[in-house]
Amino acid sequence: MGRKKVDAAAVSLTSLRAARLYRLLTLLGPGPQTRGFLLRRLKLDVRGFYRDLEALRTLDIKVTTTSDEARYALAGELDDALAKLPFPDPGLNVRDALELAKGSTAAHRKLKQRVNSFLNGPRGGPNKPR
Incomplete structure (x- = not known):
């Protein structure tokens, strides 16, 4: 079963979460990063990190992992990902x-x-x- 495409404007994010997702995307923009690095920089626990990854998937922003799942990378260009991230009210x-x-x-x-x-x-x- 395929994933349902969601209009970014229809997704509601709090200001804090939108800012955190923006920071996550800008950290991934230059290249792959370890989960530990991302957790420290975003001041998140593992559960919150995976929730944010799921929020990005919902917005059709793809984050990939290396084969050993040691690093996370943005699939595609940062500018394309930012175009899909809704701005809070x-x-x-x-x-x-x-x-x-x-x-x-x-x-x-x-x-x-x-x-x-x-x-x-x-x-x-x-x-x-x-």
Whole structure:
């Protein structure tokens, strides 16, 4: 049975966990690292480490191990992995989001689409309280 692909935007991470996953990815970006090194740098126990690896798998970010499982490595490019890691809710208000969506880059367009979807509701009209 294949793994179900998950939209990164649909995965909710706390700010602390998202920051830790980011640090894990940046530690793995340059090349393979031992589990002990990663545990020390991330200040994690083994159980937390494996939970974070599972969270990355859920986001379709692959981390591989060497044949003797002594080292962990990021499969693919760091930039590709970071593109799949969701950013936690920054606590913006609607006015802030509208201001940030004014640019013309792909990121601006993505934000503008999400803001418009939020403001227009599921049926295309203004979102009104029920």
